[in-house]
Amino acid sequence: MTQQKATNIVWHAGHVTRADREKIHGHKGVLLWLTGLSASGKSTIAIRVEQILTERGHFAYVLDGDNVRHGLNSNLGFSPEDRTENIRRVGEVGRLFVDAGAVVLTAFISPYRADRDKVRARFDAGDFIEVYVNAPLEVCEQRDPKGLYKKAREGKIPEFTGISAPYEAPEKPEIVLDTAAEDAEACARRLVAILEERGVVPRA
Amino acid sequence: MTQQKATNIVWHAGHVTRADREKIHGHKGVLLWLTGLSASGKSTIAIRVEQILTERGHFAYVLDGDNVRHGLNSNLGFSPEDRTENIRRVGEVGRLFVDAGAVVLTAFISPYRADRDKVRARFDAGDFIEVYVNAPLEVCEQRDPKGLYKKAREGKIPEFTGISAPYEAPEKPEIVLDTAAEDAEACARRLVAILEERGVVPRA
Numbered sequence: 001m002t003q004q005k006a007t008n009i010v011w012h013a014g015h016v017t018r019a020d021r022e023k024i025h026g027h028k029g030v031l032l033w034l035t036g037l038s039a040s041g042k043s044t045i046a047i048r049v050e051q052i053l054t055e056r057g058h059f060a061y062v063l064d065g066d067n068v069r070h071g072l073n074s075n076l077g078f079s080p081e082d083r084t085e086n087i088r089r090v091g092e093v094g095r096l097f098v099d100a101g102a103v104v105l106t107a108f109i110s111p112y113r114a115d116r117d118k119v120r121a122r123f124d125a126g127d128f129i130e131v132y133v134n135a136p137l138e139v140c141e142q143r144d145p146k147g148l149y150k151k152a153r154e155g156k157i158p159e160f161t162g163i164s165a166p167y168e169a170p171e172k173p174e175i176v177l178d179t180a181a182e183d184a185e186a187c188a189r190r191l192v193a194i195l196e197e198r199g200v201v202p203r204a
Numbered sequence: 205m206t207q208q209k210a211t212n213i214v215w216h217a218g219h220v221t222r223a224d225r226e227k228i229h230g231h232k233g234v235l236l237w238l239t240g241l242s243a244s245g246k247s248t249i250a251i252r253v254e255q256i257l258t259e260r261g262h263f264a265y266v267l268d269g270d271n272v273r274h275g276l277n278s279n280l281g282f283s284p285e286d287r288t289e290n291i292r293r294v295g296e297v298g299r300l301f302v303d304a305g306a307v308v309l310t311a312f313i314s315p316y317r318a319d320r321d322k323v324r325a326r327f328d329a330g331d332f333i334e335v336y337v338n339a340p341l342e343v344c345e346q347r348d349p350k351g352l353y354k355k356a357r358e359g360k361i362p363e364f365t366g367i368s369a370p371y372e373a374p375e376k377p378e379i380v381l382d383t384a385a386e387d388a389e390a391c392a393r394r395l396v397a398i399l400e401e402r403g404v405v406p407r408a
Contacts, residue, residue, distance in 0.1 A: 015251055015266065016258045024261055047219055054220045057228055059263070061304045062219065071326075072296035075289075085279075092276035093297055100265045100306065122275075 021101035025059045027201040029098040031123065032191060035110045035170060036133030037162050038148055039140040041179040041187065045133065046105035048188035053103055058201055061097055063090055064107040078159050084115050091119030098127055103200065111161045113168040126198070131191065132173035137162045139180045225305035229263045231405040233302040235327065236395060239314045239374060240337030241366050242352055243344040245383040245391065249337065250309035252392035257307055262405055265301055267294055268311040282363050288319050295323030302331055307404065315365045317372040330402070335395065336377035341366045343384045 022028050032049070034042040046062045053060035069076075073089055076082040087110050097104040110116050120128045140162065141149040152160035159165040175194060177187040195201045226232050236253070238246040250266045257264035273280075277293055280286040291314050301308040314320050324332045344366065345353040356364035363369040379398060381391040399405045 014255075015270075016254045016264070020258055021263065021265075024258065024263065050220045051218075054224055054228065059225065059228065059304070060220070061225075061300075063300070066219075067300060067303065071299060072293060089276060089293075093300065095275055096265075096267070096271060096297065096301075097304070099271065100263070100301070100304075102304065 018099050018101055021099075025101045027058050027101075027103065028199070029101040030103055030127055030129060030195070030198075030200045031094045031098050032103070032105045032129050032131055033094075033110070033116065033119065034105060034107045034131045034133050035116060035173075036179075037135065037137060037140045037167055038109060038160075039143045039145060040133045040135040041177075041184050042107040042109075042133045044184045045177065045179075045187045045191065046107040048184055049103075049105055049191050052188060052192050053195075053201065056201070056204060058103060059101065060103040060105065062105045062107060063093060063097075068093070068108075078165075080112070084112065087112070087115040087119060091122055094119070095122060098123070103195065109161050109167070111165065111167045113170065116170065129175065129194075130170055130173040131175045131177060132170045133177050133179060133187075134169070135179045222303050222305055225303075229305045231262050231305075231307065232403070233305040234307055234331055234333060234399070234402075234404045235298045235302050236307070236309045236333050236335055237298075237314070237320065237323065238309060238311045238335045238337050239320060239377075240383075241339065241341060241344045241371055242313060242364075243347045243349060244337045244339040245381075245388050246311040246313075246337045248388045249381065249383075249391045249395070250311040252388055253307075253309055253395050256392060256396050257399075257405065260405070260408060262307060263305065264307040264309065266309045266311060267297060267301075272297070272312075282369075284316070288316065291316070291319040291323060295326055298323070299326060302327070307399065313365050313371070315369065315371045317374065320374065333379065333398075334374055334377040335379045335381060336374045337381050337383060337391075338373070339383045 018029060034046055036042050043064050050060040050062045068090060073086050076086050090106055090108055094104050094106055144150060151157045152163040161167050179187060196203045222233060238250055240246050247268050254264040254266045272294060277290050280290050294310055294312060298308050298310055348354060352361060355361045356367040365371050383391060400407045
């Protein structure tokens with residue numbers, strides 16, 4: 001209606017939106033929060049989902065001990081207080097990646113229910129999917145790929161979840177994976193199928 | 205040579221690499237670290253670059269006070285110690301985004317040289333590009349879009365960079381932008397041209 005007179009204004013300073021980036025990526029952003037005991041299979045499953053989605057040309061990203069504990073959270077230990085802050089930061093980085101339009105998978109023991117619920121509360125409904133990677137302690141201890149359970153039993157690692165520190169299982173996780181009954185490949189395929197069903201990623 | 209007998213092994217557990225994701229995005233990952241006084245134009249320029257790259261279908265992401273200070277770094281204040289930790293965390297999140305193949309732009313005052321240099325040291329050569337958004341204090345104070353300089357002069361904001369807290373200009377930034385002489389649009393275009401010259405993004 002009114003003539004535009006300010007010729008020096010050629011754009012507005014709006015942030016690119018999540019929707020803009022989702023359009024570019026060809027799918028929606030979401031966080032899959034994998035929780036479970038050490039050696040339950042969290043990282044293996046997360047990395048396999050990352051592979052499957054990447055092969056389809058999607059943008060998937062795994063946050064795990066390898067890339068977070070040695071970097072962002074290198075100044076945190078394993079005390080209850082530090083575990084809480086560790087999970088809070090992972091959740092906040094997850095929010096940034098979801099905002100960036102990624103399918104983010106986090107693979108952390110995240111033993112405290114309250115910590116996970118606080119992360120959930122930071123997301124819009126549907127953006128946070130809790131995946132309980134459930135394997136009996138005996139099974140995890142038998143796998144013990146890094147010999148951590150053995151060391152924990154010998155008292156060489158203090159505050160080890162399942163041995164000398166608690167694990168609080170999710171009460172209402174969106175998904176439960178039983179890695180004692182189902183192999184990692186099948187679990188990963190199941191997660192991808194759920195992303196398809198929810199319309200997060202297109203069906204292959 | 206040897207026949208594969210283990211039919212249950214259908215994949216290996218290798219992380220998807222940065223190169224894999226860069227291929228999907230169609231460009232390389234890099235961090236543009238914008239540093240300068242409050243109101244020097246950091247966020248405006250960063251957001252404009254994000255817009256230009258997104259319009260080209262690229263994956264760009266801005267980390268700034270809006271999405272970091274209220275989230276990941278909400279438990280940090282503005283003391284020298286907290287500023288240092290703030291910048292460290294931003295740098296580490298930047299590393300994750302570069303690993304994810306993004307063109308990441310950070311827009312933080314980041315007043316301490318040592319803090320910025322510590323972040324630089326965490327990146328491979330070429331992945332960290334320091335951009336000094338240089339505008340004289342008088343110009344920034346005159347702009348004062350949020351009235352912060354006024355409050356700082358009145359003593360209502362303690363430890364305000366340029367007024368009651370130091371700003372240590374970069375000694376060897378890769379790029380200097382003079383926002384008193386050049387408008388934000390021109391500065392943004394210049395950054396995009398530099399990304400093209402370096403082969404980070406394809407020429408438009």
